[in-house]
Amino acid sequence: MSSVDLIKYIQISDFSSTPKYLQLADAVIDAIKNKLIGVGDMLPSINELSMHLDISRDTVEKGYKLLKNQDIIASTPGKGYFIAKADIRSRQKIALFLNKLSAHKKIVYDAFAKELGDDASLDMFVYNSDISYLRSLLLNLTKQYDRYVVFPHFKEGRDQAPDVLALIPEEKLMLLGRMVDGMEGDFPAVYENYEKDIYQALEKALDPLSKYRMLKLVFPDNSDYPKAIIKGFYKFCQQYAFDHSLVGNLSKENIKKGECYINLAEDDLVILVDKIISKGLEIGTDIGIISYNETPLKKFILNGITTISTDFELMGKYAAQIIKENSNNHVEVPFYLNLRPSI
Numbered sequence: 521m522s523s524v525d526l527i528k529y530i531q532i533s534d535f536s537s538t539p540k541y542l543q544l545a546d547a548v549i550d551a552i553k554n555k556l557i558g559v560g561d562m563l564p565s566i567n568e569l570s571m572h573l574d575i576s577r578d579t580v581e582k583g584y585k586l587l588k589n590q591d592i593i594a595s596t597p598g599k600g601y602f603i604a605k606a607d608i609r610s611r612q613k614i615a616l617f618l619n620k621l622s623a624h625k626k627i628v629y630d631a632f633a634k635e636l637g638d639d640a641s642l643d644m645f646v647y648n649s650d651i652s653y654l655r656s657l658l659l660n661l662t663k664q665y666d667r668y669v670v671f672p673h674f675k676e677g678r679d680q681a682p683d684v685l686a687l688i689p690e691e692k693l694m695l696l697g698r699m700v701d702g703m704e705g706d707f708p709a710v711y712e713n714y715e716k717d718i719y720q721a722l723e724k725a726l727d728p729l730s731k732y733r734m735l736k737l738v739f740p741d742n743s744d745y746p747k748a749i750i751k752g753f754y755k756f757c758q759q760y761a762f763d764h765s766l767v768g769n770l771s772k773e774n775i776k777k778g779e780c781y782i783n784l785a786e787d788d789l790v791i792l793v794d795k796i797i798s799k800g801l802e803i804g805t806d807i808g809i810i811s812y813n814e815t816p817l818k819k820f821i822l823n824g825i826t827t828i829s830t831d832f833e834l835m836g837k838y839a840a841q842i843i844k845e846n847s848n849n850h851v852e853v854p855f856y857l858n859l860r861p862s863i
Contacts, residue, residue, distance in 0.1 A: 526551060527564050527572045531662065537633075538641040540575055544583035546613070546641050549592065552606055563593060563601040612640040612843065615665040617657070619649040619673035619744060622786070624813050624832050628696070631836030632669075639844060640666075649744040651677040651684055658687045667843055669694045673744040696839055698746055710838045710851045712830045714748035715755070717855035721828035722756045722782075724857045725810070732780040732808050732863075734763045738788050741768040745784055749812075753782065775799055780808030780863060782828075793822070808863040814856070824860030831856065 530547040532540050551557045564572075569580045584601055587593040594604040616632070618625050633642055643665070647654040651674045658668075668688045672681055672695055682702040685693065695709040722729065729735065737753045739745060750766065757764035767773050767781075770788045775795045783789050789811055793803075801807045803822050811818055814829035835853045842849055 526557060527569065529556065530569070530573060532573050532575055533643070533662075536641075536643045538643060540579050541582035541586065542641055544569070544573075544575075544580065545586045546611060548583075548587060549608060549611070552592070552603060552608060555606075557603055559603050559606050561603045562599070563603070565600055611638065612636075612666040613663070614640050614642050614667045614669060614843070615661070616642060616644045617654060617668070617670040618644065618646045619671045621646055623815050625671070627832040628836040628839075631833040632840050633836075635837045635840030636843070649673050649675045651680050655684045655687065658684070666692065667694060668692050669696055669839060669843075671697045672700050673697065673746075675742055675744045694839065694842065696835065706848050708842045708848045708850065710835050710842065710853060712855065713852055714746045715752035717830065718749050718752035718782075718828060719756045721855060721857040722753070722810075723760075725826065725859060725863060726760065728859070728863045729762070729780060729808070732762075733778040734765070734776075734780070736765050736767050736773075736779055736781050738767045738770050738773075738781055738783045738785070738792070740770075740785050740788065743785070749784070770795075775801070775807065777801060777806045780810065782810045782812070784812045786813075789825075804861045804863060810863060814858055818858075819860070822862060825862045826860045827858045829856055829858065830854070 529551055530544060532543050536543060538546075548563070563584075566577055566580045566584065569575070570577045584593065588595065590608075591604055592608055593601050595601045614636070616629065618629075629644065636642065645657050647657055654670075670685065670688075670693070672685065674681060679702075681700045685700065685703060690705040690707055693705070693707040695703075695707070695711065698711050698714070699709060735753075735757055737750065739750055754764065756762075770791050773795070781792055783792055789809075792809065796803055796807050803809055810826045810828060812828060814827040818825040818827050830853050838851045838853065842851070
């Protein structure tokens with residue numbers, strides 16, 4: 521392959537979370553791995569790559585420096601850079617598909633990327649809980665990946681999930697966050713047990729909850745939250761004889777003294793607090809609040825909001841470890857109650 525052909529082979533994406541210098545280095549390694557170039561072959565000059573790929577000279581220099589430090593390429597003054605060895609191990613290429621951007625997904629992503637370190641390059645895609653969009657993304661990817669890591673949360677078309685995820689080779693698939701009904705195969709997963717988790721968390725909060733006459737789960741209409749949360753909530757309320765109901769649209773809800781709200785969506789938390797304050801009710805005495813998913817601010821808002829939450833950092837870390845170990849383990853992530861004055 522000539523240096524001109526190699527330039528055409530290298531693809532640099534502005535939308536990838538992998539730095540451009542690493543994308544460049546990975547492309548050269550892939551070309552070697554696929555025997556498109558070999559020991560002694562010359563590489564394009566820094567100026568050529570900078571001009572044709574529309575990236576800075578500094579980016580190219582950084583990519584070449586990384587390859588040189590790994591003894592993959594070498595240079596000769598006056599001639600340029602060339603391939604120094606062909607016996608190399610390329611970094612794993614991973615595609616991460618998030619159903620949405622949120623503070624919790626960022627925690628997972630950061631822990632995942634940190635644990636992987638330099639062993640992998642990571643591209644992130646967001647499909648907005650739209651199964652048709654996820655299908656389109658999978659069918660139109662411009663490159664192949666070693667792993668496809670998916671958060672399978674969908675607002676509609678959940679029954680289509682097995683067919684859409686079947687577009688990914690079984691040996692390359694990993695599920696994060698939840699399992700998918702009807703999915704068969706030997707693939708790894710790091711997941712929450714939603715029904716069990718909410719039941720056991722509420723059970724741990726039984727004493728402070730006993731002062732409320734009614735428990736209400738705010739489960740937004742047309743949301744992508746797993747219905748198993750509702751099942752676990754109903755099971756708890758029936759087991760411990762709590763009056764209970766489901767709230768689909770919080771903006772229409774009439775807040776009353778003696779009720780405790782278990783809130784899933786962050787936007788709904790703002791609406792709930794505003795309604796409570798406008799009625800002059802005291803949180804933790806007149807009205808209870810339990811918020812789904814821990815964030816640092818919830819320790820301090822309103823003297824502390826009680827949360828029930830999975831360990832998102834551990835989720836990302838576990839997923840990366842499974843990939844590094846090349847295992848097919850199914851790992852259930854721990855779930856915690858953080859008891860604070862809001863109940």
